[in-house]
Amino acid sequence: MSALDQMNFPEEASEGRGEKRLSAVIRERRATPHFDSTPVPEEDLKRILAAGLEAPSGYNLQPWRFVVVRDPEHKKRLREAAMGQPKVEEASAVVVACGDTRAWKESDLERALKMGNEHGFPEAGNEGSRKAVHALLGGQAGTAAGINGEIGIWVNRHVMIAFTTMMWMAEALGYDTAPMEGFWEDKVRAALGIPEHVRVVALLAIGHRKGNDKLYGGRFDPKDVVFAERWG
Amino acid sequence: MSALDQMNFPEEASEGRGEKRLSAVIRERRATPHFDSTPVPEEDLKRILAAGLEAPSGYNLQPWRFVVVRDPEHKKRLREAAMGQPKVEEASAVVVACGDTRAWKESDLERALKMGNEHGFPEAGNEGSRKAVHALLGGQAGTAAGINGEIGIWVNRHVMIAFTTMMWMAEALGYDTAPMEGFWEDKVRAALGIPEHVRVVALLAIGHRKGNDKLYGGRFDPKDVVFAERWG
Numbered sequence: 001m002s003a004l005d006q007m008n009f010p011e012e013a014s015e016g017r018g019e020k021r022l023s024a025v026i027r028e029r030r031a032t033p034h035f036d037s038t039p040v041p042e043e044d045l046k047r048i049l050a051a052g053l054e055a056p057s058g059y060n061l062q063p064w065r066f067v068v069v070r071d072p073e074h075k076k077r078l079r080e081a082a083m084g085q086p087k088v089e090e091a092s093a094v095v096v097a098c099g100d101t102r103a104w105k106e107s108d109l110e111r112a113l114k115m116g117n118e119h120g121f122p123e124a125g126n127e128g129s130r131k132a133v134h135a136l137l138g139g140q141a142g143t144a145a146g147i148n149g150e151i152g153i154w155v156n157r158h159v160m161i162a163f164t165t166m167m168w169m170a171e172a173l174g175y176d177t178a179p180m181e182g183f184w185e186d187k188v189r190a191a192l193g194i195p196e197h198v199r200v201v202a203l204l205a206i207g208h209r210k211g212n213d214k215l216y217g218g219r220f221d222p223k224d225v226v227f228a229e230r231w232g
Numbered sequence: 233m234s235a236l237d238q239m240n241f242p243e244e245a246s247e248g249r250g251e252k253r254l255s256a257v258i259r260e261r262r263a264t265p266h267f268d269s270t271p272v273p274e275e276d277l278k279r280i281l282a283a284g285l286e287a288p289s290g291y292n293l294q295p296w297r298f299v300v301v302r303d304p305e306h307k308k309r310l311r312e313a314a315m316g317q318p319k320v321e322e323a324s325a326v327v328v329a330c331g332d333t334r335a336w337k338e339s340d341l342e343r344a345l346k347m348g349n350e351h352g353f354p355e356a357g358n359e360g361s362r363k364a365v366h367a368l369l370g371g372q373a374g375t376a377a378g379i380n381g382e383i384g385i386w387v388n389r390h391v392m393i394a395f396t397t398m399m400w401m402a403e404a405l406g407y408d409t410a411p412m413e414g415f416w417e418d419k420v421r422a423a424l425g426i427p428e429h430v431r432v433v434a435l436l437a438i439g440h441r442k443g444n445d446k447l448y449g450g451r452f453d454p455k456d457v458v459f460a461e462r463w464g
Contacts (some may be wrong), residue, residue, distance in 0.1 A: 005279070011296070016256035019254065019255055020253075020289075021251050021253075021404075022251065022254045022400060022401060022404045023251055023279075023283065023404070026286050026397065026401070027286065029286075031288055034339075047255075049458055050454070051255065051258050052256050053451050053454060053457065053458070054259065054261075054451060055396070056261070056263055056411055058413045058414075060450075062451065062452050062457065063458060065457050065459065065464055066458045066459070066460075067456065067459045067460075067461070067462065068458060068459070068460055068461070069461055070460075070461070071342065072356040072463050074461045074462070076291070080281065080461065095263065096434045098463075108452070110448065111452065115449060115450040115451075116449040116450065117446075118449045118450065119447055119449055119450045121447055121449065123329070126381075128460075134237075136297075149381055149384075151290050152381075152385055153384055153385050154413075155394075156385050156388050157292075157388050157389075157392050157413070157433065157434065158387050160272070160388075160389050160393060160396065161392060161395075161411070162398045163393075164393045164396035164397060165258065165396060165400070166285075168391075168397070168400060169254060169255070169258070170254075172255070172299065177391070179288055181290045181386075182290075186357075191340075191461040192461075192462050192463050193462045193464065194463045195463070198463075207429060209346040209402075211233055214352055215348075215351055215352045215353055217292040217344065217347060217348045217353065218292075218347040218348065218351045218352055219285050219286060219292075219294065219347075219460050220294050220340070220343065220344075220347075222281070222282070222285060223276050224301060224366075225285065225296060225298065226281055226285070226298045226299050227296065227297065227298070227299045227300070228299075228300055228302075229299070229300070229301055229302070229303050229306045229424075230306070230424050230425045231297075231299055231424050231426045232328075232425065
């Protein structure tokens with residue numbers, strides 16, 4: 001997993017399983033409380049990760065970073081940082097989704113611009129993009145206020161686009177998932193060597209369900225959460 | 233749109249179009265720079281919104297709120313708050329995705345627990361959930377530090393799960409989308425009557441593309457953003 005050499009999305013998943021419809025997996029998905037030990041084949045795991053990496057981001061800055069934890073010893077340590085939840089050790093893989101608050105400034109803005117130029121975006125637009133990105137993110141860059149405030153929010157927002165995409169792709173391929181927000185960020189950082197300026201956003205456990213899925217808790221009435229034209 | 237009376241996901245979209253595979257729409261999606269005036273049928277818009285409302289959330293708190301803007305006068309005002317971007321007026325609908333930082337405390341935690349009990353979760357678990365949610369969110373509730381800090385991050389994270397789900401569902405139904413982060417939050421609040429304690433997270437323009445899609449900007453090499461077992 002030091003490299004994802006497979007960035008294609010074949011029409012069929014491995015073992016001849018078809019890909020489920022998005023509407024069906026949205027209807028059927030439940031948070032998985034327990035996983036059995038059946039591994040997720042590397043090829044499918046790469047498909048899931050690659051799907052997330054294709055997510056959109058502002059100025060194509062892709063502030064997401066993913067640590068894929070599969071080794072039993074690392075899972076054990078991660079479980080402790082995740083409030084002891086058994087599914088961290090049980091699941092075939094746990095994707096620790098992180099957001100880098102500094103990478104845009106240190107390297108990624110220039111990297112994204114260069115890559116964009118190689119893909120046909122005119123170089124004449126680069127200076128405008130630089131100014132816009134600095135106006136958007138520059139104020140709090142690298143400060144604690146930034147990491148815990150607006151830049152923290154910005155990376156969380158972006159990371160969740162890729163994270164959610166991975167969750168639906170895993171479910172479409174027939175796997176069970178558990179999105180997790182129950183963890184001590186500092187302990188996850190310590191367990192996996194994640195730097196201070198990187199936010200740990202969420203964990204995604206992927207594998208095969210053991211026992212019953214969690215019950216469906218229902219959803220609020222759409223009239224209470226969807227408004228026409230104006231708030232309320 | 234005062235109510236979403238249609239919460240089912242039929243197998244086929246309206247007009248006999250099939251639903252595209254998630255892997256295909258992930259591969260093909262581009263941010264849409266311009267939309268034509270063809271409307272998105274109400275039924276499909278409800279399918280897209282309903283998909284988002286099925287997204288998972290911690291303790292099922294569903295802190296998302298969505299203002300669906302279709303009226304030309306409202307779109308014009310929203311466009312001004314969105315840095316004048318033409319696609320806000322061009323798109324058939326713009327979903328303004330918001331996160332309510334207070335609703336969990338004022339009503340939604342009790343509402344979610346009651347609904348959970350109606351769906352089979354034992355009432356004996358309610359008190360533990362109450363304590364856990366207050367431990368998670370209670371510290372900064374209602375304060376500016378909370379709205380701009382950790383609770384702001386928490387609602388952003390959750391809203392983006394539903395937001396991303398809507399984006400993929402719209403694309404799977406054959407529509408074009410543009411996720412937008414370029415807006416002045418205070419101006420969007422003022423334009424749509426959104427309260428101060430509510431974060432405006434992102435805008436999703438949905439409709440039919442006019443002209444060419446944006447170029448594909450490429451993605452960073454997976455080896456730079458996906459790590460095995462430990463950071464880096």
